[in-house]
Amino acid sequence: MPAALRGGSRVQAKPRAKAPASSKARSQAKPRGAAPIPHAKLRAAQVVGLSPQNALIGAAGLMAVALIITLATGHRAEHLAQGIETAIDSEFGAVGFKLNSVRVQGASPMATADILKAAGVYKDQPLLGLDLEALRQRVEAVGWVKQASVVRLLPDTLVLKVEERRQLAVWQHGGRSVVIDDHGRVIPEAESAKFPTLPLIVGDGANEYAATILPAVAAQPRLMERLEALVRVDNRRWDLRLKDGSLVQLPAVDEEAALIQLQQLDQKSRILELGFERIDLRDPSVVAVRPRDGALPGQLVANGV
Incomplete structure (x- = not known):
């Protein structure tokens, strides 16, 4: 600034003094080497309008980048990853991401x-x-x-x-009873006593073939309501034991056709109501009926005795 002349004297202008730093500026100054902590980040995020959740998500992304950069540091990277995971879990838990x-x-x-x-x-x-x-x-x-x-x-x-898994039946074998699913697999946690309405199958291998025979039996309600158990014989065929002690012997193959024969016999004579000792359906050409006590009413004989 040029000198000012007053009364013939030359007066040199004094330079303006610098304004002192405001207390607000001093408070915003960041100490050299200080590392921000997560909660400080959250407070800063709230100042600029970010929710704590969004701030944490951003922080997690930065931590992940840091982890990738330090992968070449050997076992230190593994420890760092564990530390980052713990820190993220803690911070997210602090804002409410806890299992309720x-x-x-x-x-x-x-x-x-x-x-x-x-x-x-x-x-x-x-x-x-x-x-x-x-x-x-x-x-x-x-x-x-x-x-x-x-x-x-x-x-x-x-x-x-x-x-x-659908509970199919109670399987009795080896002196114990278990519940099986529709693939014959045992459900260990299921207590058989709690499933009184499931059909009972008995014998070795019965679990493997139950899914085939049970739908055919269930298709005949009069037979199903009288059924006590399906017994696997020599792991090749089935016997049906009824609640009154009667026995129905099925063939090793084409069981459904044999059950249809039994249904036709019952429709004609109501044999399931009258009772019998045994009906042998093992030979598809002959249905042999053995009465419980002498001949059944009407001398029931189907294709021989």
Whole structure:
């Protein structure tokens, strides 16, 4: 600035003093080398209008990038990954992403208890830290379950969708009774005493062939309501034991045709109501009926005795 002349004297202008730094500017100054902590990030995110959830998602992405960069550091990368995972779980849990409820869909009440036990999850567990694939495998290891899927519903719910194995029959063999599914596989968790309405099959190999014979028997309601058990004989054919002690012997092949013969016989003479000791259907050309006490009323004989 040029000098100003006043009364013939030359006066040099004084330079303006710099304004002192405001307290606000000093408060915003960042100490050299200081590392921001996660909660500080969340507060900063709120200042600029971001929700804590979005801030954490962004932080998780940055952590993942950092992990990729340090993969060449040997075992240090593994420890870093574990630390990052723990930190993310903790931060997401802090804003509400904790397990609060588990929904089991597609399972009966008896199966649900075993499924929850196998899942091994607990209340307030970090929801985003769950290994969903490992959880699915644990659920599918339960005998009730045919297949399963696991869905995470933020912020606090886990859904276990299962397809339950259909209980087909109670299989009695080797001195014990178990429940089997429609593929003949044992459901270990199912207690046979709790399934009194399931048909009873008996003998070695009965589980393997039950799915074939039972639909044919169930197609005849009058026979089915009188049935006590299906007995596998020499693992090649079936005997049907009725509740009144009667016995129906089926052939090794074409059991359905033999059952149709029995149905026709019953329609003609009501033999299932009258009772008998044995009906032998093993020979498709001859139906042999043995009365329980002498001849049945009307001298029932079908193609021989």
